Amino acid sequence: MEYHQYPKPGKIEVALTTSAETVDDLSLAYSPGVAEPVREIALDPDNAYKYTAKGNTVAVISNGTAILGLGNLGPLASKPVMEGKALLFKRFANIDSFDIEVTHNTTDEFINTVASIADSFGGINLEDIKAPECFEIEKELISRCNIPVFHDDQHGTAIVTSAGMLNALEIQGKALHDCTIVCLGAGAAAIACMELLIKCGAQRERIYMLDRQGVIHTRRDDLNEYKMRFANNTDKRTLEEAITGADIFVGVSGANLLTAEALKLMAPNPVVFACSNPDPEIQPELAMSVRDDLIMATGRSDYPNQVNNVLCFPFIFRGALDVRATVINDEMKIAAVEAIRQLAKEPVPESVLKAANVSELHFGADYIIPKPMDPRLLEKVSKAVADAAIKSGVSRI
Numbered sequence: 001m002e003y004h005q006y007p008k009p010g011k012i013e014v015a016l017t018t019s020a021e022t023v024d025d026l027s028l029a030y031s032p033g034v035a036e037p038v039r040e041i042a043l044d045p046d047n048a049y050k051y052t053a054k055g056n057t058v059a060v061i062s063n064g065t066a067i068l069g070l071g072n073l074g075p076l077a078s079k080p081v082m083e084g085k086a087l088l089f090k091r092f093a094n095i096d097s098f099d100i101e102v103t104h105n106t107t108d109e110f111i112n113t114v115a116s117i118a119d120s121f122g123g124i125n126l127e128d129i130k131a132p133e134c135f136e137i138e139k140e141l142i143s144r145c146n147i148p149v150f151h152d153d154q155h156g157t158a159i160v161t162s163a164g165m166l167n168a169l170e171i172q173g174k175a176l177h178d179c180t181i182v183c184l185g186a187g188a189a190a191i192a193c194m195e196l197l198i199k200c201g202a203q204r205e206r207i208y209m210l211d212r213q214g215v216i217h218t219r220r221d222d223l224n225e226y227k228m229r230f231a232n233n234t235d236k237r238t239l240e241e242a243i244t245g246a247d248i249f250v251g252v253s254g255a256n257l258l259t260a261e262a263l264k265l266m267a268p269n270p271v272v273f274a275c276s277n278p279d280p281e282i283q284p285e286l287a288m289s290v291r292d293d294l295i296m297a298t299g300r301s302d303y304p305n306q307v308n309n310v311l312c313f314p315f316i317f318r319g320a321l322d323v324r325a326t327v328i329n330d331e332m333k334i335a336a337v338e339a340i341r342q343l344a345k346e347p348v349p350e351s352v353l354k355a356a357n358v359s360e361l362h363f364g365a366d367y368i369i370p371k372p373m374d375p376r377l378l379e380k381v382s383k384a385v386a387d388a389a390i391k392s393g394v395s396r397i
């Protein structure tokens with residue numbers, strides 16, 4: 001709590017980029033000088049990128065309906081997380097952010113609020129908005145805004161999960177195409193993670209997705225259209241039935257929902273990503289105590305293998321802003337997966353070892369994915385994303 005309270009309440013502040021000391025400075029910063037860029041922007045909106053901070057500013061916007069794995073605690077309670085995202089944008093990609101917490105009654109009201117302020121920013125990072133509303137919100141905002149709109153819990157999580165998963169499977173000697181996958185959770189993160197894993201080679205029929213009612217199967221009549229895409233034609237109904245013989249477990253649901261007994265039922269050499277925050281679906285100590293053949297990741301910074309969207313969102317937005325991309329498309333997402341994945345195979349610089357408080361890191365079971373404080377992420381992931389934006393025709397410079 002002290003970290004969040006001192007030296008000033010919160011984690012971010014606004015800083016000036018230009019001089020504001022003299023009467024001359026003020027007559028440029030405000031009236032009368034500020035009228036000139038106003039006229040230029042009115043003539044051509046693209047001049048906002050030249051004369052304002054728009055092009056390097058991302059709005060981090062939430063309604064607090066799915067704050068981490070803590071649930072629907074409302075917009076104001078989400079503010080520490082949104083400030084945290086702003087801190088990470090600045091620290092890792094030198095992107096300025098404003099956190100905006102929106103109170104609303106209907107989904108349309110939220111969409112209209114965001115759409116009506118979107119022009120102020122170079123991009124919009126939607127955060128911690130629950131499914132299924134998040135899908136409609138993102139789709140509608142993408143169509144109404146000509147800046148990138150990216151729901152990080154969906155796509156940032158999916159990108160990092162895919163990068164980590166491909167590396168973990170390489171170490172375990174398995175191919176994604178042949179794997180049986182159990183996904184606990186059927187919300188924003190789950191649906192996007194499974195869709196991207198399919199784009200990376202997984203078979204939809206081999207995925208068992210579960211929500212609070214158990215396995216999502218074709219005979220259920222309570223499924224929304226997003227869950228319906230993962231309805232499996234199966235007799236399996238429980239987590240224990242689905243996980244028996246499975247190669248992969250992805251948890252994006254809630255704390256301590258995977259028991260040691262269920263973990264024992266998985267196939268040899270399994271991969272377990274227990275990504276719920278702040279508490280994973282199974283504690284790594286417990287998982288490791290019952291199996292010594294697994295590769296384990298969590299969403300947390302204090303265990304090896306942090307599968308968390310922090311490894312993606314600063315860098316994918318950096319790449320998108322640098323080429324003024326209108327959207328973040330699949331080509332850019334796949335480029336990010338590959339760049340993150342490859343970086344884990346390179347020697348780790350001393351500065352990263354020091355920041356991670358370890359003496360060595362080598363590609364393997366305890367290092368499947370780079371550390372967020374690896375400075376090479378900025379260069380490599382952002383460049384790969386920017387290149388993909390240019391090649392796929394969505395860059396504007």
Ligand SMILES: NC(=O)C1=CN([C@@H]2O[C@H](COP(=O)(O)OP(=O)(O)OC[C@H]3O[C@@H](n4cnc5c(N)ncnc54)[C@H](OP(=O)(O)O)[C@@H]3O)[C@@H](O)[C@H]2O)C=CC1
Pocket residue numbers: 065066067068069070128129130131152153154157184185186187188189190210211212213251252253254257275276277278298299307308309310
């Ligand atoms: N490591 C990372 O980078 C990230 C981790 N996450 C984590 O993933 C989790 C979900 O986030 P998000 O997708 O945004 O939230 P959503 O609210 O969109 O989805 C939550 C999903 O979890 C399911 N769920 C909750 N409790 C249970 C349970 N007891 N048994 C089975 N399923 C359950 C819900 O089921 P139902 O549909 O029945 O309500 C729902 O499908 C959170 O813990 C969050 O911290 C999210 C994003 C990034």
Ligand SMILES: CC(=O)C(=O)O
Pocket residue numbers: 067068069128152153276277299308309310
């Ligand atoms: C990491 C993140 O975005 C979440 O847990 O919601």
Ligand SMILES: [Mg+2]
Pocket residue numbers: 068127128152153
């Ligand atoms: Mg989140």
